[in-house]
Amino acid sequence: MTAKKPLVIVTRKLPDIIETRMMELFNVRLNLDDHAFTPAEMADAVKEADVLVPTVTDRLDSRILAQAGPQLKLIANYGAGIDHVDLASARQRGITVTNTPGVLTEDTADMTMALLLAVPRRLIEGERLLQSGEWSGWSPTGLRGSRIWGKRLGIIGMGRIGQAVARRAKAFGLSIHYHNRHRIDAAVEEELEATYWESLDQMLARMDIISVNCPHTPATYHLLSARRLKLMQRHAFVINTSRGEVIDENALIRMLAAGELAGAGLDVFENEPAVNPKFLEMPNVVALPHMGSATTEGRNDMGEKVLINIKTFADGHNPPDRVLEDWV
Template structure:
């Protein structure tokens, strides 16, 4: 008799190559887009499954984990995992994995793209042309910030922060950073980066400030009204980390009041919701969480999550499970 295949829930459509790979191993169910962003919907279904491959937007709470009596592994289709109750998972013996590394280069490219578009007012200029207002070259039209010799402050100098720093350095920017722990001297030298212990001091010195940090108790609403007041009036803010690192109401007011000159945001505290005052803020780019949106990267993310699931369900030791999050 054939061994019963494990049941795997993928909470919404992902690259077909990943789904096909998992179907060679288990009985795979793929949810509709957004269906399992509801904890109630997840609670109704989770006890059927041995493995969960989920998005960052899926609330894998203690209640969900306890209801998942057959659940052996949760693999997040993301670097972050603040949507998962890690403590509860470990106490229940459920393995948790994420997908670092594979997003690094795509996110580094994207952060640089946001900076170029924001600093040179590309969105506004294109809208101006499309609206039929372009009637000839203007010497004072859409003047922006030249990046050479400007200070780029990075909060969170992990893999993605360093990838962005490498790109910005090629544009002649000076790299300043704040991190939970200082980088080793060799890495600082390679990036030509200066460590600033106090994030407020970093804000004061940054022409551009990029958020590349995880969401923790210390980074929740790190960028608030007081923080923004310490930034130069010409400064630009970029966030591709987690939405809740910014107090969005405070940022919206700062943009409307010209406390800072602009912002480019790829993430939001209550996705897919966006603070309404941000929608009308000047010199603001708002993007729908697409920093890792390349064909190669999204497939790599899925495959990494799939391999973690297969490894756990095959009974491999913890040291053989890709990107296992340990207690």
């Protein structure tokens, strides 16, 4: 007798190649028009699904998970970050949670480096000047930015992405510094010529550029608080391709407006998809719509990991990307 295929409910439209393979393997309910699920739709999904495939745009808090049916045993998240899933509630209900780590490392590091170049060199300002037709030609004082060669880069979070950023930045002549929960392996530290700072406060006060590459957890919410932002030098820049919640946005806006920081490159925001309009009005801010993982290769690789996690779980084994209890 053929085993019954699990009902897999997917909350957003995935790449065609992934949806096709998913349909071959499982009993699947797709989101063909790619609309964001309402809370009522999400509640219905957890009541029916054997496997739920959410994304970063979904909120699976305790109230939603309290409505889950007993058959829901796996949340196979499409994405590496899982701060939108209440892990404690999931564990309490015997629901395994998986994610897709590793496959977005290079793409996110590329985006971090792009912002790290674009903000100090005022690339977007220059492009807007051309588009407006107001550029009158080259001049010795026009659009002067800041050189990055020889500057100090402080990386907050030296995991896969932080290390990939460090490798790129080292090639551009930046001095690599980092703060992390745990000091990285000595061999990697030597390869990157990276200086470890146990004190985040001390590192912030001495860097020219700060790159946020740590996950959003209860411990990192507003890690860059108003107090910590004020430790930074006036000529310093902030780059964030992690999660908006890691930075106190209101404090960052106040300091940028007052000239207490030189600029910011942001791919993520606290209240996505809403973005504080003040960011969009500032010439020294490059704001992007959460594009860090937006490559065809990366999104397909994410989907492949979701498929493997579901198939492994359905076959009665522990999925390879199970989120462990000590994630936070």
